[in-house]
C-alpha cells in the first residue's frame with residue numbers, strides 16, 4: 001500500500017482528494033492536516049465521508065509526513081515550496097496542487113505570485129503534471145507540479161492545433177468561465193451566495209496569474225513564444241470550467257480527425273462528435289475533459305470548446321492520475337467515476 005498524506009485537508013481540493021483516495025485500492029491515507037481543525041474527525045466536518053475516512057485532522061507539524069510515500073499539498077500558493085525539500089530528502093514524493101513549481105522562470109513566478117521563491121533550485125526538477133503532455137516524465141518524478149484549473153482546460157483545447165502547426169500562435173484567445181469553488185473554501189465576499197448567484201462577470205482582464213502558466217505550456221508545444229489573451233469569468237455555478245478558445249487557421253486540415261487522433265489513447269480526454277456543444281455538467285465529479293472543435297461557417301476561425309470539473313480534472317483528479325503514474329498503477333485507478341447529472 002502507498003502511504004499518503006494530505007496537507008490542507010479542509011479546503012475543497014483537499015476534501016476532493018479524500019473523496020477519490022478513499023476508494024483507491026492501493027492507497028492508505030495516513031495523515032490529513034489542518035491547523036485550524038486539528039483534532040476534529042474528518043467525517044464530523046464532512047459527513048459525506050462517513051464510513052469512508054476514519055481519520056482526524058492533525059497539525060502539519062505533528063503529522064509525520066516524512067513517513068509517507070507520497071504527500072499532496074492542497075494548500076495556498078507558497079506553502080509547498082517551504083516543505084518540499086525536507087520531504088524529498090526523506091524519500092517522500094510530492095504532488096503540489098498549488099502553483100509553487102509550475103513556472104520554470106523564477107522572476108516570472110515571483111512577479112505573478114508576489115513573493116520570493118523559497119526553493120528555486122527545485123523548480124527545474126519539478127515535472128509539470130499534465131499527463132497528456134508529460135506522461136513519461138511524471139512516471140519517474142519525485143516532485144510534480146499539478147496544473148491549474150484554467151490552464152488544464154485551455155491547454156488541452158489548444159494543444160492539438162498548436163502541436164500540428166495549423167494555427168497562428170501570435171493571437172490566441174481563451175475566454176473561460178469558472179464556478180465559484182475555483183476560489184476555494186475560504187470566506188470571501190465575492191463568493192457569497194448573494195454576490196455570485198444570479199450574476200456573471202469577468203475578472204482579471206489586465207492579467208491573471210494563470211496567463212504565464214498557459215503561455216509556458218503552449219510555447220513549449222509551439223516551439224516559440226505565443227500571444228494569448230486570457231479572460232476568466234466567474235459564473236454562478238459551483239463546479240466546472242467552460243473554456244471557449246479562438247484561433248486563426250493557417251493550414252487547412254480535418255480538425256475533427258486531428259483532435260480524435262491526438263487524444264485517441266488518452267483515458268481522460270473525450271473528443272465529442274462534430275457539431276457538439278459540451279456542458280460542464282457532463283463532467284461534474286469526473287476526471288474528464290470533454291472537447292468539441294468547430295469551424296463556424298467554414299471560415300478561418302477555429303473555435304474549441306473545452307469543459308472540465310475544476311476540482312477533479314482541474315485539481316484533485318489530475319493529482320490522483322499523477323500519483324497513479326508515479327507509482328506504476330493503472331492510470332484510471334480510483335478515477336473511474338461516472339459524472340453526476342443533473
Ligand SMILES: NC(=O)C1=CN([C@@H]2O[C@H](COP(=O)(O)OP(=O)(O)OC[C@H]3O[C@@H](n4cnc5c(N)ncnc54)[C@H](OP(=O)(O)O)[C@@H]3O)[C@@H](O)[C@H]2O)C=CC1
Nearest residue numbers: 008009010011012013034035036074075098182184185315
Ligand atoms: N479550487 C480549485 O478549483 C483549484 C485550486 N487549486 C489550488 O489548490 C490549492 C488548494 O485550493 P483549495 O482547496 O481551493 O484551497 P482552500 O483555501 O479551500 O484550502 C486551503 C487548505 O490549506 C490549509 N492551509 C492554509 N494555510 C496553510 C499553511 N500555512 N500550512 C499548512 N496548511 C495550510 C487550510 O487549512 P488550515 O488553515 O486549517 O491549516 C486548508 O485546509 C490552492 O493553491 C489552489 O490555488 C488548483 C486547481 C483548482
Ligand SMILES: CC(=O)N[C@@H](CCC(=O)OP(=O)(O)O)C(=O)O
Nearest residue numbers: 098099148149178179180182183
Ligand atoms: C473562480 C476563481 O476564483 N478561480 C481561481 C482559480 C484558482 C486556481 O486554481 O488557481 P491556482 O491553483 O493557480 O492558484 C482564480 O481565478 O483565482
